Each structure stands twice: as C-alpha cells, then as structure tokens.
Amino acid sequence: MPLINLTHAEVLVDGLDHPEGVTFGPDGMAYVGGEAGQIYRIDVEQRTAQQIASTGTGLNAGLALDKAGNIYVCNVGSKVVNKVTPAGATSVYSAGSPERPLVTPNYPAFNDDGYLYVTDSGTWKADDGCVWSIAPGGAATVISTECCQFPNGCAVSPDGRYLYLVMSLNVPRVARFAIEGGQKIGPVETVVELPGTVPDGLAFCDDGSFLISCYRPDMIFRYMPDGSLTVLMSDFEGTLLGAPTNVCFAGADLSLLLWANLGRWHIGMHAKTALRGAALFYPAN
Numbered sequence: 609m610p611l612i613n614l615t616h617a618e619v620l621v622d623g624l625d626h627p628e629g630v631t632f633g634p635d636g637m638a639y640v641g642g643e644a645g646q647i648y649r650i651d652v653e654q655r656t657a658q659q660i661a662s663t664g665t666g667l668n669a670g671l672a673l674d675k676a677g678n679i680y681v682c683n684v685g686s687k688v689v690n691k692v693t694p695a696g697a698t699s700v701y702s703a704g705s706p707e708r709p710l711v712t713p714n715y716p717a718f719n720d721d722g723y724l725y726v727t728d729s730g731t732w733k734a735d736d737g738c739v740w741s742i743a744p745g746g747a748a749t750v751i752s753t754e755c756c757q758f759p760n761g762c763a764v765s766p767d768g769r770y771l772y773l774v775m776s777l778n779v780p781r782v783a784r785f786a787i788e789g790g791q792k793i794g795p796v797e798t799v800v801e802l803p804g805t806v807p808d809g810l811a812f813c814d815d816g817s818f819l820i821s822c823y824r825p826d827m828i829f830r831y832m833p834d835g836s837l838t839v840l841m842s843d844f845e846g847t848l849l850g851a852p853t854n855v856c857f858a859g860a861d862l863s864l865l866l867w868a869n870l871g872r873w874h875i876g877m878h879a880k881t882a883l884r885g886a887a888l889f890y891p892a893n
Contacts, residue, residue: 610842611830612881617841617848620866620877621650621657629670629715630868630875632858633677634890638866640875641668641681647692650875652858652866657875661696670715670761670809670854672724674893680724682713689713689726689742702748704728704740712737715761715809715854717771722891723790725751725771727759735778739771741790744893751792755783761809761854763818766886772799774807774820782807782820782831800831809854812886814862821855821867828855828867841878848876857885 625642632638638650640657645668647661666685673679679692680701687710691701701724704710712729719725722744730737737759739752758776764787765772771792772784780802786794802820807829809821819840820829826849827842843849851871858864862885865878 610827610839612841612878614841614843614848616880617876617878619848620652620655620875622874624648624657624873624875626667626870626873627868627875628667628853628870629681630854630856630866631671631673632856632862632866632885632888633673633679634675635677636860638856638858638875639671639673639679640868641671643667645683645685647671647679647681647696652864661692661698663690663692663698669713672716672718672888673890674718674722675890676893678893680716680718682716682726684712684714687711687713689716689724702726702740702742702746705748705750708738708750710740714759717762717764718889718891719764719768719787720889720891721789722893725762725764725787727762727773729758729760729776730756732758733777739773739792743790744891749790751790752785752796754796755785760807761821763810763812764889766812766814766816768889772810772818774810776806776808776823779803780805780807782810800835800837802829809852809867811855811857813857814884814886819855819865821852823851823853823870826850826852828852840881846871852876857883862887
C-alpha cells in the first residue's frame with residue numbers, strides 16, 4: 609500500500625501544455641517546461657502560472673537554474689540545452705560536441721562547481737544514450753556511454769559526490785557513479801532495480817532518501833538509505849498523478865512535494881508528506 613494517500617494531494621496549477629519537467633528556483637518560484645517550447649514560472653504561494661519564455665520548438669523536458677536565475681532546459685525538439693534568462697531571452701547553451709551532437713537531451717542537474725550534468729536518452733530501445741558534463745560556458749564532454757539504456761532523470765547527491773541516474777530501460781533502475789570536477793571518477797553502480805516500470809525523475813530528501821517518479825505506472829517510489837523501496841503515492845486512475853515524469857520539493861522549507869504530469873495539464877502538489885527536500889545546487893555561473 610502507498611505510504612501517502614491522495615487525500616491531501618491537489619492540483620497546484622492547471623492549464624499547462626503537458627508539463628514534463630519541474631524544478632524549484634533560488635527565487636522561491638517553480639519552473640516548468642511545456643510541450644511546445646513553453647517555459648512557465650509558477651508562484652507556489654499564489655498558485656498562479658505565467659509563461660515567461662519560449663524555446664520555439666518541441667518539448668521542453670528537464671530544467672535546472674543557476675544562482676542568477678538563468679534556466680537551463682533540455683529541448684527535445686531542437687536537440688539542444690537552451691539557456692533562458694530571467695527576462696526570457698533564449699540562447700543555445702550546448703548542442704553537444706561536433707563529434708557527437710545531442711540526440712535527446714532529457715534532464716540537467718548542476719553541481720556546486722557549475723558543471724551541468726545532462727542525460728542524453730538517445731533513441732527509445734536502441735541503448736545508444738549517454739551522459740554529458742557541460743562546463744561553465746558551454747564546453748560539453750561525454751563522460752559515460754555505459755549508462756546508455758535511455759538515461760532519463762538525474763540528480764547530484766546532496767554531498768556532491770555522486771550523479772544518480774534513472775535508466776528507463778533494460779533493466780529499469782536507478783544507477784550512480786562518483787563525480788569530481790565535471791568528470792566520472794568511479795564505476796557505475798546499480799542502486800535499485802524497478803522491474804515492470806518506466807522510471808523517469810529523481811529528487812533527494814534531506815534524510816538521504818530519494819523519490820523516483822514513474823512515467824508508467826502512475827506512482828512515486830521512495831528509496832531509503834537502508835536499501836528499502838516503498839511506494840510513496842500511487843494513482844490507478846491517472847488523474848492527480850498522470851504520467852508523473854519529474855518531481856521536486858518547493859516552498860521556503862522545501863516541504864511541498866511537486867510533480868509534473870506529462871499525461872495531463874497540471875502540476876500536482878502534496879503539502880502533508882512529512883518529507884523535506886534536500887537543497888539543490890545553484891552555482892554562480
């Protein structure tokens with residue numbers, strides 16, 4: 609049985625264009641991408657959403673912010689990572705490298721030094737994905753081709769030592785490897801396998817556990833430091849959780865759980881999970 613029922617789950621904002629990515633910014637606002645290139649800013653307290661920019665084409669997947677409030681968003685349609693200023697100006701931050709252009713940029717995560725780790729999912733079921741490290745300024749390097757089975761969401765551990773990755777296929781799982789200075793410095797380790805699911809997103813809690821949101825089925829797992837795995841929330845109707853692709857914590861004390869629903873038009877919220885998120889990295893890029 610799920611640990612948290614849906615009684616206190618609710619719609620934070622509605623009317624968005626099939627949101628996939630959601631993250632929380634240093635300004636206290638949440639940020640979301642849309643299917644047609646929209647970037648939305650969400651006032652969590654007022655429960656309002658405003659489109660602040662457009663990347664111009666295709667689905668915007670995962671997002672990350674720096675200290676100045678610039679948004680780095682993986683745009684699947686144009687196969688680039690865009691940089692969007694707080695005023696809405698959009699530019700290409702990285703398209704990969706001349707030797708290996710980005711194919712399906714999916715999710716970005718900063719570490720404290722300003723390196724942006726990006727999953728490139730590649731082609732569905734082709735096992736041709738990879739993981740990138742983008743240095744401040746935009747120079748990109750592939751740091752893992754071993755994690756190739758549709759790498760999806762990712763998160764830097766709160767201590768900055770590891771990059772955790774959702775592998776959506778063959779076998780669905782969460783993996784990790786040690787990082788330092790924008791490089792992979794340790795072997796790939798399987799953290800937990802998730803058979804019968806299509807896992808998508810990750811978010812760390814302040815107690816060392818982390819959440820795994822699943823595109824299929826409509827649920828969010830919690831993985832504990834002791835190695836146990838539980839279902840935090842599940843929605844067999846697929847209404848409040850409708851293909852929850854990414855998950856984050858928001859609010860002044862990071863106690864509001866938010867999730868994006870690629871299969872719906874809203875951002876979901878649960879304010880009574882008793883969980884708190886680990887702080888994200890907002891580098892001074």
